[in-house]
Each structure stands twice: as structure tokens, then as C-alpha cells.
Amino acid sequence: xxxxxxxxxxxxxxxxxxxxxxxxxxxxxxxxxxxxxxxxxxxxxxxxxxxxxxxxxxxxxxxxxxxxxxxxxxxxxxxxxxxxxxxxxxxxxxxxxxxxxxxxxxxxxxxxxxxxxxxxxxxxxxxxxxxxxxxxxxxxxxxxxxxxxxxxxxxxxxxxxxxxxxxxxxxxxxxxxxxxxxxxxxxxxxxxxxxxxxxxxxxxxxxxxxxxxxxxxxxxxxxxxxxxxxxxxxxxxxxxxxxxxxxxxxxxxxxxxxxxxxxxxxxxxxxxxxxxxxxxxxxxxxxxxxxxxxxxxxxxxxxxxxxxxxxxxxxxxxxxxxxxxxxxxxxxxxxxxxxxxxxxxxxxxxxxxxxxxxxxxxxxxxxxxxxxxxxxxxxxxxxxxxxxxxxxxxxxxxxxxxxxxxxxxxxxxxxxxxxxxxxxxxxxxxxxxxxxxxxxxxxxxxxxxxxxxxxxxxxxxxxxxxxxxxxxxxxxxxxxxxxxxxxxxxxxxxxxxxxxxxxxxxxxxxxxxxx
Amino acid sequence: xxxxxxxxxxxxxxxxxxxxxxxxxxxxxxxxxxxxxxxxxxxxxxxxxxxxxxxxxxxxxxxxxxxxxxxxxxxxxxxxxxxxxxxxxxxxxxxxxxxxxxxxxxxxxxxxxxxxxxxxxxxxxxxxxxxxxxxxxxxxxxxxxxxxxxxxxxxxxxxxxxxxxxxxxxxxxxxxxxxxxxxxxxxxxxxxxxxxxxxxxxxxxxxxxxxxxxxxxxxxxxxxxxxxxxxxxxxxxx
Numbered sequence: 001x002x003x004x005x006x007x008x009x010x011x012x013x014x015x016x017x018x019x020x021x022x023x024x025x026x027x028x029x030x031x032x033x034x035x036x037x038x039x040x041x042x043x044x045x046x047x048x049x050x051x052x053x054x055x056x057x058x059x060x061x062x063x064x065x066x067x068x069x070x071x072x073x074x075x076x077x078x079x080x081x082x083x084x085x086x087x088x089x090x091x092x093x094x095x096x097x098x099x100x101x102x103x104x105x106x107x108x109x110x111x112x113x114x115x116x117x118x119x120x121x122x123x124x125x126x127x128x129x130x131x132x133x134x135x136x137x138x139x140x141x142x143x144x145x146x147x148x149x150x151x152x153x154x155x156x157x158x159x160x161x162x163x164x165x166x167x168x169x170x171x172x173x174x175x176x177x178x179x180x181x182x183x184x185x186x187x188x189x190x191x192x193x194x195x196x197x198x199x200x201x202x203x204x205x206x207x208x209x210x211x212x213x214x215x216x217x218x219x220x221x222x223x224x225x226x227x228x229x230x231x232x233x234x235x236x237x238x239x240x241x242x243x244x245x246x247x248x249x250x251x252x253x254x255x256x257x258x259x260x261x262x263x264x265x266x267x268x269x270x271x272x273x274x275x276x277x278x279x280x281x282x283x284x285x286x287x288x289x290x291x292x293x294x295x296x297x298x299x300x301x302x303x304x305x306x307x308x309x310x311x312x313x314x315x316x317x318x319x320x321x322x323x324x325x326x327x328x329x330x331x332x333x334x335x336x337x338x339x340x341x342x343x344x345x346x347x348x349x350x351x352x353x354x355x356x357x358x359x360x361x362x363x364x365x366x367x368x369x370x371x372x373x374x375x376x377x378x379x380x381x382x383x384x385x386x387x388x389x390x391x392x393x394x395x396x397x398x399x400x401x402x403x404x405x406x407x408x409x410x411x412x413x414x415x416x417x418x419x420x421x422x423x424x425x426x427x428x429x430x431x432x433x434x435x436x437x438x439x440x441x442x443x444x445x446x447x448x449x450x451x452x453x454x455x456x457x458x459x460x461x462x463x464x465x466x467x468x469x470x471x472x473x474x475x476x477x478x479x480x481x482x483x484x485x486x487x488x489x490x491x492x493x494x495x496x497x498x499x500x501x502x503x504x505x506x507x508x509x510x511x512x513x514x515x
Numbered sequence: 516x517x518x519x520x521x522x523x524x525x526x527x528x529x530x531x532x533x534x535x536x537x538x539x540x541x542x543x544x545x546x547x548x549x550x551x552x553x554x555x556x557x558x559x560x561x562x563x564x565x566x567x568x569x570x571x572x573x574x575x576x577x578x579x580x581x582x583x584x585x586x587x588x589x590x591x592x593x594x595x596x597x598x599x600x601x602x603x604x605x606x607x608x609x610x611x612x613x614x615x616x617x618x619x620x621x622x623x624x625x626x627x628x629x630x631x632x633x634x635x636x637x638x639x640x641x642x643x644x645x646x647x648x649x650x651x652x653x654x655x656x657x658x659x660x661x662x663x664x665x666x667x668x669x670x671x672x673x674x675x676x677x678x679x680x681x682x683x684x685x686x687x688x689x690x691x692x693x694x695x696x697x698x699x700x701x702x703x704x705x706x707x708x709x710x711x712x713x714x715x716x717x718x719x720x721x722x723x724x725x726x727x728x729x730x731x732x733x734x735x736x737x738x739x740x741x742x743x744x745x746x747x748x749x750x751x752x753x
Contacts, residue, residue, distance in 0.1 A: 005635050016623045412619050415580060416680065417608020417636040419601045508580045512619055 001422055010430035017402070024398050025438045027391035028488050032442025033449075034387055036484045037474075038380030040446060044475035051471055060128075062337040062348055062361040064121060066112045069356030111356035112331030115322055121335060124351060126344040131336040134317040136327075140185075140310060141206040142285075146243055147189050149309035151207070153317030154336065160296070161289070167197045168287025175315035179205050179283035183290045185309035197288050207310070209279040209324045220245075279323045283312065388487060391438070392495035395431055399499035403427070403506075410503050411511025420504040427503050431496025432489050439488030443481055450474035526589075527688055527720040528554035528577060533586035535572050535744075546572040548744040549586065556687070559714060559721040561731035564741035570724045571692055573741070577722060578690045579607045591687050608633050612681030614710070616693035618673045620665045620680075626652060627661045630680045637684065644683075651679040655709055671702035678709055689714060692724045707734060 014021045050059070079097045081090050111117070113132065122130035133154040140149040155161045162170040171178055181200070191200055220238045246266045249259050289311070312320070321327040337352075339345045345361055352359045403410070410423060454472045535547040547569045554560050562570040575581045577590055579598075588595045591610040598606060607613075612633075620629045627648045634644035652661055655675040665673050674694060681689060691710060695703030711734055714721045725731050731738045740747045 001636055001638050002640070004641065009635070012624075408619070409621050409623075412621055413632065413636070414604070415578070415607060415613055415615075415619065416633040417604050419604035419636070421601070422604075422636060509575050512580075512615060512617075 006425060006429055007433075009426055010433055013426075013430055014433060020398060020402075021434065024391075024395055025434050025441065027394050028388070028435055028438025028492060029441040029445065031384055031387035031391050031491075032439045032484050032488045033445045034380065034442075035384035035487060036443050036446035036476075036480060037449065038377050038384060039480045039483065040450065040474045040476055041380075042377040043477065043480065044473040047475050048471060048473050059342050059362050060339045060345060062339060062345060062352065062359050064113065064335045064337060064352050065333070065358045065360070066110065066331060067353075067356050067358040069109055069111050109356075112329070113333070113335055113357070114328065114331040115318075117331065117355075117357075118318075118335055120355075121337060121352070124337075124348065126340045126348055127337050128340050129338040131314060131338075132318050132332045133334045133336060134312070134314075134321050135308065135333050136209070136321070138310070139208040139210055141208070142189055142200070142203065144244070145189055145240060146208075147185075147240075149185060151310040151312060151317070152308040153312050153314045155311050164289045164292070164296075165287050166290050168201045168285070170287060171313045174313045175319070176313055177281075177283050177316060178286040178313060179207070180287045180289050180311040181205075181285060182309050182311075183288055186288055188309075200285050201287070203285050204282045205285050205310075206280060206282050207312075207320065209321070209327070279320060281320055283316070388491045392491045395434060395492050396495040396499060399427065399431060399496050400502070403499050403503045406503075407506055407511045410506040411508040414506070414508040415512060423506075424500040424504040427500035428493055428496045431492045431500075435489040435492030436485065438492070439485040442488070443476075443484055447476060450476070525556050526553055527556045527558070527591060528552065528722070529587075529589040530573075530577075531587040533573070533576060533583045533588055535569075535576060535581070536584045546744055547576075547583070550741075550744070550746055551586075552739060552746065554720055554722065556720055557718045558737065559711075559723070559735040561723045561725055561735040561738045562741060563725060563728060563731045563738050564747075565726060568741040569744040570741050572744075574690050574692050574722060574724050577688075578611050578613050579603045580613075604636070608637050609684055610686055611688045611690055612684065612686040614674070614677050614681045614689065614691040614694045616696040618665070618670075618677045618697070620673055620676055622665050625662045625664055626657060626668070626676045626679075629665070629676055630683050633680060633684050647683055648679070651683045652676070654682075654713075655679045669702075670698050671706060674698060674702075674706050675709065678706065678713075682713060685717075686719065688720045688722070690722050690724075693726070694723070695725075695727075695730070 079094055079101055081094045081097065083090075085093075113121075118130060118132050121127065131154055133152065135150070135152040138149055138151050139146050140151075141147070165180075166183060168180070171180075186197060186200065191197055220242045222234070222238075246263065249262055252259075254262070291307070318332070321332065337348060339348050349359050349361055349364060410418075413423060450472065454474055457473050530550055530552045532549045532551055533547055534545065534549055537544045537546055550569070550573060552560075562573060564570045572581075576583050576588060576595075579590070579595055582596070591606075593606060593610065595603065595606070621632070624632075627645065630648040630652055631644045634647065639647075649658075649661060652658060652675075655678055657672060657675050657679065660668060660672060660676075663672075665676070668676070674697075678694075681691075689710065694710065695706055698706060707730070710721070713719070721735070723731070723735055728738075737749060737751050739749045
């Protein structure tokens with residue numbers, strides 16, 4: 001029997017029972033659709049995560065933060081239990097006292113990102129670059145206008161950052177004595193016109209790191225109560241006045257006594273002397289930068305943070321901050337490690353955490369999320385499996401009925417020369433064809449659904465996470481199609497085995513008996 | 516008996532003490548009891564008898580549709596008892612052509628598809644078998660009904676299709692089980708004439724099962740009468 005006939009005869013049999021074939025195929029199609037969709041989403045999400053996380057080297061980035069590390073405490077020798085008691089009782093009481101003593105004593109030490117620790121991080125194997133991120137509050141003085149300001153470093157390392165410059169230039173080196181001002185900070189200190197921005201370039205900005213309190217010790221309000229709160233501009237100006245007033249008392253026409261009284265009053269009730277300025281340094285203003293645009297905000301998560309008033313070059317910022325004894329002890333807020341290869345990220349994370357510091361990396365996130373995805377997609381695949389199983393039961397039942405209905409036809413085929421194996425093969429192929437057609441239709445349906453499905457997920461991610469995904473979250477590599485068809489054809493062939501054996505065992509004499 | 520398909524001795528059919536029993540031990544039916552018969556090549560033999568005499572059972576055994584419970588059966592030089600299931604299927608396709616009282620056509624297939632069916636199972640190429648089927652249908656007067664289904668034909672036309680199917684593989688033996696039983700007398704004569712013409716032209720052996728004594732006497736060389744599963748008598752046509 002020719003191969004073409006092994007295909008043609010079952011196909012024509014299916015075609016002669018169109019409605020039954022359609023209904024049977026629908027069940028397989030549904031199972032194939034769910035299986036294809038779940039495999040496609042699984043593959044697509046993994047590809048999307050890897051694609052998105054490889055942007056800006058984020059997949060090789062490890063963020064390190066201060067942590068805590070347990071320390072050995074030798075308290076056992078200190079605890080003695082006096083009194084007359086049995087040795088067992090003494091041991092029990094001593095054990096509880098030791099535990100209490102340990103709980104009271106600090107058994108963990110703070111692990112800060114100090115200069116020596118930063119150096120040791122930079123020397124770790126597989127580390128290409130270590131970028132300390134300095135951040136904090138300072139007092140910035142342009143001309144004679146001191147202003148509280150937030151400062152950070154690190155943004156200068158980001159290749160995307162220069163796009164946000166609206167005047168001046170980016171840093172040329174990591175240790176130059178330059179500073180970039182944010183557009184809003186410039187506006188706050190009175191640089192309103194575009195020409196003001198150009199004129200401030202090259203001017204010196206003094207940065208001071210002071211003690212806890214570095215603002216004015218009193219408020220100035222307007223006499224008109226209805227306008228006491230004042231507009232925003234008025235508030236800023238009044239604050240500047242309060243700031244500068246203590247240093248300008250001598251210029252007023254006051255007696256020495258009045259000046260001394262005011263100075264004492266402005267120092268505060270505690271009469272505590274103002275904290276001396278810890279660190280001060282001058283930087284040249286080289287540029288003005290704007291905030292993120294709406295488009296840039298979508299990928300802001302992958303870049304260095306740069307939403308402070310001032311940005312300093314990395315080494316200059318570290319030098320400035322570590323000149324302050326308090327900051328020398330506290331260390332920086334975080335450091336970014338760039339690993340040479342994504343394969344080594346996990347090893348670096350383990351080493352960082354062994355040193356007592358905390359870390360964050362996209363690889364850890366992926367590992368954590370992968371388990372969630374595995375559970376979800378495993379569930380979906382189970383649903384697909386159940387759907388195919390149910391479909392196979394339907395196929396077995398339908399084919400059994402078909403064999404019973406076609407007994408005479410089977411008898412005729414035997415009478416004209418069909419052997420048992422030929423008949424069995426024809427029925428098995430008939431079942432397999434249902435699986436093949438249903439599988440193909442299911443794949444087509446999954447592929448069609450992927451377009452609106454992908455658009456919906458993208459809109460959700462953009463709305464909730466401000467991330468613009470590139471590429472589809474559905475993926476249809478060749479192996480998915482092969483897997484789906486393998487399962488659908490396999491399941492339907494197995495379902496057809498018993499009916500096909502029944503067909504082969506039909507007795508032609510009985511089947512052809514003339515009634 | 517050998518199983519090499521060689522009938523050099525001129526005997527097309529040789530049955531030796533063939534018996535057939537149906538049913539379980541509790542309800543056995545002995546359809547044939549020690550039937551022995553020889554049919555020469557090209558001979559036309561009628562198996563005559565009432566309903567239940569065993570004539571259809573004997574025909575089914577001769578056609579390889581069933582196996583005897585006892586005795587030996589040699590058809591077209593082949594010992595049917597020695598053949599495997601696959602060899603028996605091939606025998607049915609190539610060595611014998613069977614015509615049934617109820618036509619036994621596949622209702623969902625056209626005339627030409629029904630006639631090509633025996634050739635499908637022997638692996639003949641599609642183009643060849645289509646041509647052979649068309650020629651055979653034309654030879655039985657159904658050249659204009661190639662693509663009609665059985666429900667679109669009369670009884671006589673359906674039986675002609677069945678005759679064409681039996682002849683298409685050029686078997687050496689034709690087995691006809693009451694081929695005119697479902698036809699009116701005129702159509703019956705036409706169909707019978709068709710069968711006999713072919714038999715005469717090609718020199719094939721014919722075994723005709725019938726309960727019609729007149730038909731048996733007029734269309735065959737020998738009449739074998741069966742009663743209760745045994746051969747009661749044989750009469751040669753003069």
C-alpha cells in the first residue's frame with residue numbers, strides 16, 4: 001500500500017464526516033492553543049527580561065548597600081550562677097542567662113561602605129568597575145546666596161546623562177573640581193532667564209557639609225496675617241533673609257547691646273554654639289541639566305539616579321564627603337559594581353553578602369521571579385495537558401463509534417484485500433490527522449491571540465512601571481510548534497490505538513452477512 | 516498440500532474433507548461437514564442448496580474470508596491453511612474476485628473509487644489503477660457513471676460496479692454469492708450475462724452460489740448440491 005494512500009484514505013474518511021471531524025478537532029485545538037500559549041509566553045517573558053535587563057549593562061550591575069554582620073560575643077565566661085543547687089539546675093539557669101546576656105549585647109555590627117571597604121569591593125575578582133554613589137544634603141552658595149541642596153554622584157558615569165544638559169558641558173574626568181546644577185535648583189536660586197544660565201557657567205559654587213542643623217534658626221513672616229503663608233517666591237526670599245540676617249547684624253544701625261542681644265537670641269535657647277562647618281570646597285559650575293523627559297522616565301530605572309540639585313564627579317564627591325569625619329565613619333549610601341560577565345554576578349553577590357553588606361541585582365530578581373513564572377506556566381501547561389487528555393478521550397469514543405458504524409465498510413475492505421495491519425494503520429493515521437489538524441489550528445490561534453495580548457501587556461507595563469518594552473512578550477521559536485504538534489499527534493494516536501485494533505479484528509463474514 | 520501458488524495440474528480449487536464449525540461448545544453449529552470438491556481451471560460450477568445448506572460458508576472459505584475448522588483447502592495453487600493473515604489478504608485481492616448478493620459497495624465512495632479499492636491494497640500506482648478502473652467500468656457499461664455514488668444508481672448498476680470490482684485485478688477465480696438475488700429477473704439476466712461473458716472471454720474459473728436451479732443449470736458446467744453441510748450430489752451439464 002502506498003504512503004499517499006495511507007494519508008488519502010483517512011483524510012477522505014474524515015472529510016465524509018465533516019461535523020463529527022470538526023467537533024473532535026475543536027477539542028484538540030483548544031488543548032493545543034493553551035499549550036502553545038503557555039510555552040510561548042514562558043519563552044517570550046524570559047527573552048523579554050533578558051533583553052530589557054541587558055540594556056545599559058544592567059544585567060551585570062550589582063548595587064551594594066551597607067548591612068549588618070553578626071559578631072562573636074564571648075559572654076559565656078561572664079555569666080556565673082551562684083547559690084546552692086544541683087549541677088543540672090545550675091546548667092539550665094546558666095543557659096538561659098547566657099542567652100539573655102547575648103540578646104542584650106549587640107551581636108551585630110554595622111558594615112558601612114567606608115573608603116577601605118569600597119577599595120576592597122573594587123579589588124574583588126570579576127569586578128570591572130566600582131562606582132560609589134555619594135548622596136546627601138549640603139549647603140551650596142552661589143555669590144552670597146546660601147541654599148540647601150541635595151547632591152549626588154554617579155550620574156556623570158551614565159552615557160545617557162549628557163543628553164539632559166541644556167547648557168555647558170558634561171564632566172571630562174571623574175576628579176575634576178566641577179559641578180552641574182539642575183534646572184530647578186538654578187531657578188530656585190534666581191537664575192531665571194536663559195542668559196542667566198549661560199552667565200553662571202564658569203562661576204564658583206561653594207559646597208559646605210555642615211552639622212545636623214544647617215538652616216536658619218528662625219522664621220520671618222509677613223505682618224499681614226492673611227498673607228502670612230505667602231506665595232512660594234515670597235517664602236523663598238524670606239528664608240534667604242532669615243539665613244543671611246545673623247551675619248549682617250553689624251550693618252544695621254543697632255547699639256552694641258542690641259546686636260549682642262539679637263545674636264544671643266538668634267543662637268537659640270540652648271545657647272549652644274553653632275556646629276562648625278565640617279567641610280567646605282569650591283567647584284566650578286560647568287553645566288545645567290534638566291529633569292527626565294516622559295520618554296526618558298520610561299527607562300530611568302536602568303540608569304544612575306540623577307534627580308538631585310547638584311551632581312558632582314565621582315571621585316570629587318567621594319573626596320569631599322570623606323573629608324567629613326562623620327561621613328568617613330558612615331561611608332557612602334551605595335556603590336555600583338560592574339561585573340565582567342553575567343555568569344559571575346551570582347558569585348559577586350555571594351561575596352558581597354559574606355562581607356556583611358546588602359546587595360541588589362537584576363540576576364537575583366530574575367532568579368526570584370523565575371520561580372513564580374515556573375509555577376504559573378507549569379499550571380498553564382497542566383491545564384493544557386488536561387485539555388488534551390479530555391480531547392483524547394473524546395477522540396477514542398468518536399473513533400470507537402466510527403468503527404462500529406463502519407463495520408460493513410471494514411468488512412468490504414477486508415474482502416477486497418485489506419490486511420489487518422493496513423486497517424489498523426488507517427485508523428491510527430485517522431486519529432493522528434485529527435491531532436495534526438487540531439495542533440496546527442491551535443498554534444495558529446495562539447499566534448493570532450499573541451498580537452492583541454502583547455499590546456495589552458505592553459500597555460499595562462507602560463502604565464504601571466513606566467517601562468517601554470521592546471519586542472513581543474510572546475515568542476514562537478520552531479521548537480514550540482514541534483512540541484505542540486508532537487503532543488497533539490501523540491495523544492490522538494494513542495487514543496486511536498484501541499479503536500484501530502477493534503477495526504482490525506472485525507470478522508468480514510459477519511460484517512458482510514446479507515440481512 | 517503445497518502453498519506455492521502453482522496450479523500446474525489444472526485444478527483451480529481442491530477441497531479435501533473441509534469442515535467448518537461456528538459458535539461455542541455449548542451452541543455449536545456445524546456448517547460444513549467433510550466437504551471434498553475439485554474444480555478445474557476455467558470450469559463453471561454452481562453450488563446449489565437451500566438456505567443453511569452451507570454453500571455460502573464454503574464460498575467464504577474458498578475466498579479466504581474465513582478459515583476451515585478442519586480439512587485442507589487449496590485454491591489457485593495455494594494452500595490457504597498455510598497462509599499468514601497478510602498473505603491471505605493478498606490472496607483475496609489478487610487471486611479471487613468476490614461478488615455478493617447485497618453488492619457490498621462502500622456507500623460514501625463513487626463507482627470508480629469502489630472499483631480501485633482492491634488495487635489500493637496491492638500498491639498499484641494511482642494513475643494506473645484509475646485507468647484500470649475506468650476501463651473495467653466501461654466494459655460493464657458504466658462509463659457514464661464513474662463518479663456516481665451507489666445511492667445514485669439502480670440495483671443493476673450497483674451490481675455491475677461490484678462485478679467490475681471483482682474483475683479489476685484480473686483474478687483467476689470468480690466467486691459469486693447469489694449475484695442476482697436482489698435483482699429483478701431482467702436485470703438479473705443482464706448481470707449474469709455480463710459475468711458469463713467475462714468468464715468465457717478470459718477463461719477464469721467461476722463458482723456460483725445460488726438457490727435457483729434453472730440458473731445453476733443454464734449458466735454452469737456442473738452443479739454441486741449441498742444439503743446440511745454435505746455434498747449430496749453432483750450433476751454434470753450435458
